[in-house]
Amino acid sequence: MNTDPACPTVDVHAHLLLPEVEALVADAPALAEARALDARRNGPQAIAVNGPMIASRIGRLTDVDTRIAAMNSQGVDVQVVSPSPSHYHYWADRQTATKVFETANEATAAHCAGAPERLRGLGLVPLQHPDLCADALEHALGRGLLGVEISSHAPGRELSDAAYEPLWERAEQTGAVIFLHPFGCTLDARLDQWYLSNTVGQPVENAVALSHLIFSGVLDRHPELKIVAAHGGGYLPTYIGRSDHAWSTRSDAGASCAHLPSSYLRRIWFDSLVHDPHVLRELVRVAGPDRVLLGSDFPFDMGREDPVAALHSARLPESQFHAVRGANAAALLRLT
Structure with missing residues (x-):
């Protein structure tokens, strides 16, 4: 574990809006259906709040200079910038999906090129078309991006699906980062009030x-895969004992993975965005102080305006504080 107090402060969870992507899909007939599903899942009150919230943050989501000024005020040296999950568009056909990931990767790379010492980027892959994902990852890496951002599932397909094996294999071979960031929850209208779609839905999707x-057994077959889980991995890390019990007790639960589920937490990286200092300390305990990375969800309202202060509130030992603040990310991402 690198505990150098002189290491840069690295925020691995920051977002970018890409008007180029939305222009591509604006006339697609399936877009209206996807938006209607999103509206049902979130509910009218959340939709009414989301629009003004995003509008007030457009500068930080699109303009490099505005982003850098905000980073300076936070004391963040490097951001890992990923497209807003609203750009996944997993409803898209093959032709449209190819245009989406190519445009997203190129636009993200161009944004980061505006401040190359401060910004690193992640691209997109079309999970709804598994056979395109490895090529989409290569496209992202070819534009200088560190890897790609994915949701928790695609329509009708879980991340355990064998069709994703080429993606995991190529990511492992290249050392690419896979940033797991859910968008939408399949509990649907049960969470359509009080923003439960996000506050409950996102942690559920992370855990699933x-x-x-x-x-x-994906992590058995690909032990060097670099998975970074947003939102501290959701509910899984702090309730992993139930998974261990099932694995130890039931033949069906333990049929496909070789080790206790809790042991795999030390093969995954987690951002620090858990909104509670006690939960953050527990995440560091169960995953290991070398597996937690600073994350803010910049600049959305469910993020932290001052992620370093949030990390301070956990009162970690100094060596662990510096590891989470930036040293772990610098090692993972091979930052110099």
Whole structure:
């Protein structure tokens, strides 16, 4: 574990809006259906709040100079910038999906090129078309991006699906980062009030997706895969004992992964965005102080305006504080 107090402060969870992508899909007939599903999942009150919230943050989401000024005020040296998950568009046909990931990768790379010492980027892959994903990853890496951002599932397909094996294999071979960031929750209208779609739905989706990767044996087959889980991995890390009990007790639960589920937490990286200092300390304990990375969800309202202060509030030992603040990310991302 690198505990150098002189290491840069690295925020691995920051977002970018890409008007180029939305222009591509604006006339697609399936877009209206996807937006209607999103509206049902979130509910009218959340939709009414989301629009003004995003509008007030457009500068930080699109303009490099505005982003850098905000980073300076936060004391953040490097951001890992990923497209807003609203750009996944997993409804898209093959032709449209190819245009989406190519445009997203190129636009993200161009944004980061505006401040190359401060910004690193992640691209997109079309999870709804598994056979395109490895090529999409290569496209992202070819534009100088560190890897790609994915959701917790695609329609009708979980991350444990064998069709994703070429993606995991290529990511492992190249050392690419896979940033697991859910968008939408399949509990649907049960969470359509009080912003439960996000506050409950996102942690649920994180936990389900990580469980699929663990219990299916993906992490056994690809032990060097670099998975970074947003939102501290959701509910899984702090309730992993139940998974261990099932694996130890039931033949069906333990059929496909070789080790206790909790042991895989030390093969995954997690951002620090858990909104509670006690939960953050527990995440560091169960995953290891070398597996937690600073994350803010910049600049959305469910993020932290001052991620370093949030990290301070956990009162970690100094060596662990500096590891989470930036040294772990610098090692993972091979920053110099």
